[in-house]
Amino acid sequence: MGDDKVILVIDDDPEICDAMQTILEEYGYRVCTALDTVRGRELLEREKPNLLILDIMMASMDEGLNFAGSLKKREGVWGIPILIVSARPPAERGYGRSVDQDLDWIAADIFMEKPVDPEELIHNVQVLLGEAEAVAQ
Amino acid sequence: MNQAFRYRILVIDDEPSTRELLQMSLESDGYEVHTAEDGLSGLQRFHELRPHIVVTDIRMPGIDGIEVLRRVKAQAPEVEVIVVTGHGQMELAIKALQLEASDFINKPISDQALSVALKRARDKIAMHHKLQNADEQIRQRGDFEHRLIQVSMDGVIANDRRGRITIFNEGASRIYGYSPEEALTSLHVAKLYPPGQAQVIKELIYGRQYGGPGRLINYETEALHRSGQRVPILLSATLLYERDAEVATVGYFKDLTELKRLEQDLVQQTRMGAMGQAMAEVAHGVKNILYGMKLGAFMVDKGLTEANLTLAQKGWPMVRKNMDRIAHLTLDMLSYARDDTRHRQPTALNRLVREACSEVRGRAEELGVSLVEDLAEGLANVIADPENLLICLHNLLGNALEAFAEDAPDKRVRVQTRALANGTQLLRVEDNGRGISPEVQAQIFKPLFTTKRARGTGLGLAITQKIVHEHGGTIRVQSKPNRGTAFEIELPTA
Numbered sequence: 001m002g003d004d005k006v007i008l009v010i011d012d013d014p015e016i017c018d019a020m021q022t023i024l025e026e027y028g029y030r031v032c033t034a035l036d037t038v039r040g041r042e043l044l045e046r047e048k049p050n051l052l053i054l055d056i057m058m059a060s061m062d063e064g065l066n067f068a069g070s071l072k073k074r075e076g077v078w079g080i081p082i083l084i085v086s087a088r089p090p091a092e093r094g095y096g097r098s099v100d101q102d103l104d105w106i107a108a109d110i111f112m113e114k115p116v117d118p119e120e121l122i123h124n125v126q127v128l129l130g131e132a133e134a135v136a137q
Numbered sequence: 138m139n140q141a142f143r144y145r146i147l148v149i150d151d152e153p154s155t156r157e158l159l160q161m162s163l164e165s166d167g168y169e170v171h172t173a174e175d176g177l178s179g180l181q182r183f184h185e186l187r188p189h190i191v192v193t194d195i196r197m198p199g200i201d202g203i204e205v206l207r208r209v210k211a212q213a214p215e216v217e218v219i220v221v222t223g224h225g226q227m228e229l230a231i232k233a234l235q236l237e238a239s240d241f242i243n244k245p246i247s248d249q250a251l252s253v254a255l256k257r258a259r260d261k262i263a264m265h266h267k268l269q270n271a272d273e274q275i276r277q278r279g280d281f282e283h284r285l286i287q288v289s290m291d292g293v294i295a296n297d298r299r300g301r302i303t304i305f306n307e308g309a310s311r312i313y314g315y316s317p318e319e320a321l322t323s324l325h326v327a328k329l330y331p332p333g334q335a336q337v338i339k340e341l342i343y344g345r346q347y348g349g350p351g352r353l354i355n356y357e358t359e360a361l362h363r364s365g366q367r368v369p370i371l372l373s374a375t376l377l378y379e380r381d382a383e384v385a386t387v388g389y390f391k392d393l394t395e396l397k398r399l400e401q402d403l404v405q406q407t408r409m410g411a412m413g414q415a416m417a418e419v420a421h422g423v424k425n426i427l428y429g430m431k432l433g434a435f436m437v438d439k440g441l442t443e444a445n446l447t448l449a450q451k452g453w454p455m456v457r458k459n460m461d462r463i464a465h466l467t468l469d470m471l472s473y474a475r476d477d478t479r480h481r482q483p484t485a486l487n488r489l490v491r492e493a494c495s496e497v498r499g500r501a502e503e504l505g506v507s508l509v510e511d512l513a514e515g516l517a518n519v520i521a522d523p524e525n526l527l528i529c530l531h532n533l534l535g536n537a538l539e540a541f542a543e544d545a546p547d548k549r550v551r552v553q554t555r556a557l558a559n560g561t562q563l564l565r566v567e568d569n570g571r572g573i574s575p576e577v578q579a580q581i582f583k584p585l586f587t588t589k590r591a592r593g594t595g596l597g598l599a600i601t602q603k604i605v606h607e608h609g610g611t612i613r614v615q616s617k618p619n620r621g622t623a624f625e626i627e628l629p630t631a
Contacts, residue, residue: 013425015455019432022451026439087424115427118435 005129008049009033010040010067011085020053027122037067044071049080051128053121056086081128083121087114144259147188148172149179149205150221151197155246159192162248166255176200180208190258191218195229195241203229206236215265217258221246292370292390298383300326312370312392314363326386331361342374342386351376360390369393415584422466422595430459469596472528473584473603481608483518484526486554486562486628493530494552497538506538506548513555517630519562525604532597533566533624540570540622561610561627569621578614 007029009020017033024031032047034040043049052071056064068082110124126132146168148159156172163170171186173179176197183191183205191209195202206218217239222230230241239261240254286293292309296302305320315324327335341353348354353374359367371391376383436452439445494510501508530552537550553565573581580586584599605612609629616622 013429015458016429016432019429019436019452019455022436022448023432023439026448085428087421087428114424115431118432 005051006030006032006047006049007051007053007125008040008043008047009053010035010037010064011053011055012036013055016055023118023122024125027125029125037064040067051125052080052082053125054082054084056084081110083124083128084111085114085116085121086111143167143169144190144262145169145171145186145188146190146192147179147182147186148192149174149176149182149197149202150192150194151175152194155194155221155244158246159251162251163255166252168255176202176205179205183209187213189216189262190255191216192221193218194221195226195233196223203233203236206233206238210237215262215269217261219254219258292392293387294320294326294329294390295377295385295387296326297385302326303385304387309390312360312362312368312390329360331359331367334358334361338372338374342376357393369397418584418586418595419466419470423463426459426462426466429462430456433457433459466596469600473596473600480522480524481520482523484521484523486516486519486526486564487512489523489526489530490552490554490564493527493534497531497534501538501550504538504541504548506541506550508534508538509549509551511551511553516554516556516562519608519628519630521608521628522604525607529601529604529626530564530566532601533626536597536624537566537568537570537622540568540572542571545570556630557627561629564626564628565623567621567623572618572620573614573616573622574618578616581614582612 007024009017009024009031011017011020011033012035014035017035021031021033032043032049034043040052040054044052052068054064054068056068064084068084071080071082110128112121112124123132146163148156148163148170149172150156150159151174153174156174160170160172171182171188173182176193177200179191179193180200191205193202193205202220206220209216209218214237218233218237220230220233220238220241221244222233222241223244233241239258242250242254286304286306289306289308292312293304293306294302294309295304302320302324305315305317305324307317309315309320310317313320313329329335330338338353338356338358341347341349341356343350347356353372356372356374358370358372360370362368369392371393372388374386374388377385377387433452433455437449437456438452440447440449440452490510490512494508498508534550534552540550541548547569549569551565551567553563553567555563555565557563582598582602584596586595586599602612605626605628611627613625614622615625
């Protein structure tokens with residue numbers, strides 16, 4: 001278990017944040033949550049998390065994608081793996097954006113479409129943190 | 138005298154001496170001269186020679202000069218006839234002039250009188266030529282315009298004041314199914330439209346609504362096809378006047394059948410597109426709710442399996458809440474889809490506002506929002522379905538109460554009613570919260586648009602707008618980021 005691993009959850013729904021925190025803590029991770037990307041950026045600097053779970057929302061899809069993209073372009077603590085959760089299927093993830101921009105961040109990440117199965121989510125978290133082998137899809 | 142053109146003159150006189158005298162005199166003036174010795178042979182010569190001018194003695198045995206004049210004019214009105222009269226034949230001379238002789242000269246013939254008479258005849262011929270040319274031009278132009286009307290893609294129909302059709306082109310045939318011949322002989326203008334419509338159109342032409350009076354521009358109506366079928370048309374018409382008197386009406390008819398079909402296709406496509414989009418949005422909303430539900434259920438499962446009651450207790454409310462959200466979403470969707478206008482009654486707006494405010498006051502206090510009622514006294518009743526208006530109020534108040542950043546120092550929501558000068562009543566729900574960005578404002582009334590994630594169904598404002606519109610009212614939003622938002626509803630009074 002990853003006692004020393006920190007996961008940052010960014011989701012604008014406080015109840016989802018709570019649930020994610022409870023569940024991930026059950027697996028021994030330390031979890032910090034943010035309701036928006038501004039607060040998320042702060043926690044990223046301060047907590048230096050090992051993984052980001054980011055919800056891409058309809059109302060602020062661009063904001064989320066830009067945020068993820070900006071993280072991928074930078075080094076150091078910013079270069080962490082990102083797990084994206086969205087109600088939009090992957091085929092539509094580039095909604096309103098260019099493919100090039102999307103490829104910046106999507107290549108190394110895992111994209112999960114809602115409703116995400118929590119067990120799969122945990123598995124993907126473990127994969128991204130190097131604690132489990134990826135299952136061939 | 139013009140050498141290129143020689144006038145041909147036929148002289149008819151039974152007196153050889155007069156004939157010779159005239160021949161000599163006229164030939165020396167450059168005319169081509171022919172002679173005949175009586176009326177009958179004169180008319181024969183006339184047929185052979187087709188002279189420009191006939192000079193005839195009036196008194197002759199057999200066919201006299203008057204008869205010659207009459208027959209020449211009957212056959213060739215353009216030929217000028219000069220009659221030669223003797224002493225005391227003034228009455229005959231007058232009669233000759235009445236029969237359109239160009240002039241008369243008295244015997245004995247003076248050169249001067251002859252030359253004046255001939256000049257006048259020549260002038261009349263020249264004038265006649267000019268007129269003929271002009272006539273020809275007008276005829277050609279008429280032909281051109283006729284062809285223009287015939288080949289026009291639009292239907293062109295003219296009728297006189299009695300409604301008889303005087304122009305009916307091929308375009309009109311295509312729209313109406315009558316041949317031009319049929320239309321011109323047996324169709325009355327009133328039969329061009331469905332019953333009663335011709336009168337309406339007539340009144341519109343005289344009125345000012347469509348570019349008039351005297352004109353009608355781009356009026357959409359229906360034509361009545363020969364088969365009785367109605368054809369959508371775009372009609373323009375104008376009254377034609379002659380010396381200030383109305384003489385005819387001309388209508389220009391554009392067939393809108395194809396356009397209407399395309400329009401309908403487009404509406405259908407848009408509707409299908411909107412429906413597809415709406416379904417995608419519903420699916421999206423449901424997925425968000427299911428996500429929360431799955432997380433909750435996962436906690437419950439894990440808690441029960443591991444006898445971790447705390448975890449199960451944390452998970453269960455999430456399951457419950459998201460079940461409620463699905464229920465809400467379903468009810469909201471039904472309420473948006475329902476078209477229910479049956480329960481309208483005279484309703485006091487202020488009473489509804491007080492009711493709605495008292496229902497949300499508890500929540501307002503929880504959230505630290507001060508809720509202020511600012512209600513105008515003595516308002517007339519509005520005709521409304523009170524239940525539906527309460528839904529609107531709850532939606533607006535609910536949004537307003539959630540419009541604040543958590544740490545905002547001064548949270549205020551104000552509900553205002555006013556009578557407006559235009560006879561409507563204003564309901565205004567105002568907050569001094571976060572405000573709404575212009576991009577979001579543009580989508581705010583769209584069904585299933587939400588900024589509240591699973592907390593909102595995305596239907597509240599769409600339902601509110603629908604109810605307001607069903608009541609014949611209007612709704613608008615004014616907002617400035619970080620300054621606040623105001624929703625204004627205007628409702629008609631009883």
